[in-house]
Amino acid sequence: MSKRLASCTCGQLTAEVSGDPVRISICHCLECQRRTGSVFGVQARFPRENVAISGNSTEFVRVGDSGGQAKFHFCPVCGATVFYEIGGHEAFVGVPVGAFADPGFPAPRVSVYEERMHAWVAPPPGAERIP
Template sequence: MITRIASCSCGQLTAQVSGEPVRNSICHCLACQRRTGSPFAQQARFPRENVRFAGTSTEYVRTGDEGTRARFHFCPQCGATVWYEPEAFDGFVGIPVGAFADPAFPAPTVSVYEERMHAWVVPPRDAEHFS
């Protein structure tokens, strides 16, 4: 079984995952754009039992467009988000794909909030697309 480690910028906070993600998506919502400082966010979702956390995190709770909340865990030293817990998907953990720092990580299979997508962004052709 494949194992990957996601980390903050300074390495103090980590999440080790076992197995492949159950969902790998990109989100173009404005909140994700602001959170990442990028035109979109890519995240991989894993069953909570497949994730081991280490280090100290600070939590930020954000309410999404549909009213559901997510608890983002970031490093109190460098500020990088390493994982989040979407309340709408209890039992799962989302991890920003950039935290893996792995150019070989699989491409996203889902693209959401495309009505807010920057005009130059081109999601993978075979991904599911949602506005």
């Protein structure tokens, strides 16, 4: 079973995952844009039992458009988000794909909140597109 290591910028907070993600998605919502400082967020979801967290994190809870909560865990030293928990999906842990610093990471298969997508962004061919 393959293993990958996600890390904050300073290396204090890590998430080691084993196996393949069950979902890789791009989110174009305005909150993901603000949270990442980019024009979308990219996350991979893994079964909770396949994720080992190490280090200290600070938690920020955000309520989404649907009323559901997301708990973002970020490094209290450098501020980078390393993992998050999505309300209603407790069996999984989300990890921002950029935290893996792996250009070979698989492409997203789902693209959500496309009504807020920047006009020049093009999701990968074949990605399921959810407005």
